[in-house]
Amino acid sequence: xxxxxxxxxxxxxxxxxxxxxxxxxxxxxxxxxxxxxxxxxxxxxxxxxxxxxxxxxxxxxxxxxxxxxxxxxxxxxxxxxxxxxxxxxxxxxxxxxxxxxxxxxxxxxxxxxxxxxxxxxxxxxxxxxxxxxxxxxxxxxxxxxxxxxxxxxxxxxxxxxxxxxxxxxxxxxxxxxxxxxxxxxxxxxxxxxxxxxxxxxxxxxxxxxxxxxxxxxxxxxxxxxxxxxxxxxxxxxxxxxxxxxxxxxxxxxx
Amino acid sequence: xxxxxxxxxxxxxxxxxxxxxxxxxxxxxxxxxxxxxxxxxxxxxxxxxxxxxxxxxxxxxxxxxxxxxxxxxxxxxxxxxxxxxxxxxxxxxxxxxxxxxxxxxxxxxxxxxxxxxxxxxxxxxxxxxxxxxxxxxxxxxxxxxxxxxxxxxxxxxxxxxxxxxxxxxxxxxxxxxxxxxxxxxxxxxxxxxxxxxxxxxxxxxxxxxxxxxxxxxxxxxxxxxxxxxxxxxxxxx
Numbered sequence: 261x262x263x264x265x266x267x268x269x270x271x272x273x274x275x276x277x278x279x280x281x282x283x284x285x286x287x288x289x290x291x292x293x294x295x296x297x298x299x300x301x302x303x304x305x306x307x308x309x310x311x312x313x314x315x316x317x318x319x320x321x322x323x324x325x326x327x328x329x330x331x332x333x334x335x336x337x338x339x340x341x342x343x344x345x346x347x348x349x350x351x352x353x354x355x356x357x358x359x360x361x362x363x364x365x366x367x368x369x370x371x372x373x374x375x376x377x378x379x380x381x382x383x384x385x386x387x388x389x390x391x392x393x394x395x396x397x398x399x400x401x402x403x404x405x406x407x408x409x410x411x412x413x414x415x416x417x418x419x420x421x422x423x424x425x426x427x428x429x430x431x432x433x434x435x436x437x438x439x440x441x442x443x444x445x446x447x448x449x450x451x452x453x454x455x456x457x458x459x460x461x462x463x464x465x466x467x468x469x470x471x472x473x474x475x476x477x478x479x480x481x482x483x484x485x486x487x488x489x490x491x492x493x494x495x496x497x498x499x500x501x502x503x504x505x506x507x508x509x510x511x512x513x514x
Numbered sequence: 515x516x517x518x519x520x521x522x523x524x525x526x527x528x529x530x531x532x533x534x535x536x537x538x539x540x541x542x543x544x545x546x547x548x549x550x551x552x553x554x555x556x557x558x559x560x561x562x563x564x565x566x567x568x569x570x571x572x573x574x575x576x577x578x579x580x581x582x583x584x585x586x587x588x589x590x591x592x593x594x595x596x597x598x599x600x601x602x603x604x605x606x607x608x609x610x611x612x613x614x615x616x617x618x619x620x621x622x623x624x625x626x627x628x629x630x631x632x633x634x635x636x637x638x639x640x641x642x643x644x645x646x647x648x649x650x651x652x653x654x655x656x657x658x659x660x661x662x663x664x665x666x667x668x669x670x671x672x673x674x675x676x677x678x679x680x681x682x683x684x685x686x687x688x689x690x691x692x693x694x695x696x697x698x699x700x701x702x703x704x705x706x707x708x709x710x711x712x713x714x715x716x717x718x719x720x721x722x723x724x725x726x727x728x729x730x731x732x733x734x735x736x737x738x739x740x741x742x743x744x745x746x747x748x749x750x751x
Contacts, residue, residue: 455745
């Protein structure tokens, strides 16, 4: 299923006065800070609508609370809030925001950060490794932007259509299962292919290169279990080899 | 400052290729990374391609970016967690790339001269993250007053602060890429001098495989086996 049933049924004709919310919501993270996170971004996105409210002060105050949402899922939430504000149902917008935001973000975080994005990056890097960087980069970029555009716009349209019912429509707001499955397959294929192709090629180049690769696999696995940043692991291995180099061995170092 | 040192410094600055385009790329990539919905172009492999293209060494830039990408394949930017600035790392790696490396086939993974640039890239990425966090602390300092005014019915200060934050990301990106292009070659040279024979490409690939294995589905092991078969076929053919 390319998109959930709700997306297909949703009225995709979003009211013109909600469009600025979509574009302004694109920069939600720009003023992110630890105290209120994306609150300034929400004010920026909703401001054109809130300023038209008769009770402007109350409407603005409602949206000064801390807000944090996955940027892929935020358009759905912003659209629902904007619709409720434009219908003078601001209190419902706040209640809906507090209920829906964490759940929606949880769904988005898994899809974006551990499925879609790594899969597209794998396509790009695989293109580089097989000697077709332009094809790899363009394919990855095209797929990612297509999924992002479809997902955010349909989420926005669905949010605008659902309004206060967004909480009940949550299962339908889930990202496409087909895309998640495809990302899974790409990740699995790449894991096997990189491991075997890298191992064989390293062995052909020099046994010491294969030793380095397998050492990095072992150290990297241990470090990743302890949530150590990969960059620091790389620097640690290089520093360790630098120290070993001080004690020259007849066999030499890889 | 004597004439030779002044000339050397001038040479370092003038080495920034296509200066205007490079800092513009830095601004755009910083915005993509920090300002909102990312279009993926701020990931190291894409940033490496951009800076490589601007330096006239596309293949080298892509290769350096791919190695850094292996080290940041999976980043969970959840809540307040923010990853190191991979795009700035790619800029540093491209700036520090040695001219003599060939990028045919997979042999470049064995080039020991890539270790220094990749190390410079990692350090630059972490420094970039520190700078971005500093900017966010400044926004937090200014946000209190803006939020109070918004709560009182005037959202103009909040809007101005948000727009200023967007501008600050762009300026930070432009400035940091200029600094990195000037400084990274020196740092990479130090690393290369300390570890002249370490083949960092294979280390980065190994760490990248581990990162992939952590997010690849354990329920679909057949994909791993199929991938292994494809990889073996590709190398042996």
